[in-house]
Structures are given as structure tokens and as C-alpha cells.
Amino acid sequence: MAASVRDNKDKSRFELDVGSEVAFANYRLTPSAVIITHTETPRALRGRGIASELVKGALELIRRDGNKVIAGCGFVVDYLDRHPEDADLVA
Template sequence: MSGVLDNKALNRFELDVGETVAFANYRRAGDRVIITHTETPPALRGRGIASELVKGALALIRADGLKVVAGCSFVVDYLRRHEEYADLVG
């Protein structure tokens, strides 16, 4: 499993990368997790960090038996490219 954690207090999934954190903000709506924004520090962009973050977030969502709603363009594109998560889209 990846190093992605669910920081419930801040409503975001987090991936520690050295001295900084990439994160994906979310909000809950019933059995759905709406990912509203992903943020990767500028110095880390282009290295697949955001993809690793979203992959880990989707694994946590799946493990909790929830569905995901893509509320940001990065997650929309990620889900389009990875059909193995089609069952999570709600």
C-alpha cells in the first residue's frame, strides 16, 4: 500500500514527500467522497506524485466501501486513464 493517509481532521488525503506534503481535499456526502482539489508542491510536479496520491486515495476509498466523485480535473483525467477504478465512480 502507498504512503497515502486520510487526514480526517483536515478532510484531505496526504502523501508525505520528503519535507513537504501533496494532498487531495475532499468532502463526504453520504457514501461518496468528493475529491475537490489536488495539490502537488511545484518542485515535485512532473514526477508522478499526484498520480500516486490519487491511486492511494482511491485504495482507501475502496477499502472503506465508498464511492468517489471526481470534483477536480486531475481526478477526472486519472479515472479516465485507469478503468480499474470504474466500479468506484458514483
């Protein structure tokens, strides 16, 4: 599912379509990193790992672009704690 995550630059958010719903992670750009400020999963999709897939895909896009990430929301902090393989991305 992570391959389906896209960067909606107009809205400054990463998005993942799940059926007719959209999970998203808002971000702000700095000269040195992408700050993920908030993640949102539609209520009907919660508890299915959708937010983790969203963050995984967002980190893949951030890595691909050669950027670093700053966890600006609790979910991303927790995700990074559970996935030390992504520690190289942390600014």
C-alpha cells in the same frame, strides 16, 4: 508509494509525504461518496507522478472503506479516464 497515503480526517484531505513536502487531495464526504475537490502537489515535485500516486492511494483507501468517489477536480477526472480499472468506484 501509494501505501504511504493517509486520510487526514481533521483536514478532510488525503496526504502523501515526499521528503519534507506534502501533496494532498481535499475532499468532502456525502452520505454516498467521497468527493475529491482539489489536488495539490508542491511545485518542486510536479512532473514526477506524485499526484497520480496520491490519487491511486486515495482511491485504495476509499475502496477499503467501501465508499464511492466523485471526481470534483480535473486531475481526478483525467486519472479515472486513464485508469478504467477504478471505474467501479465512480458514483
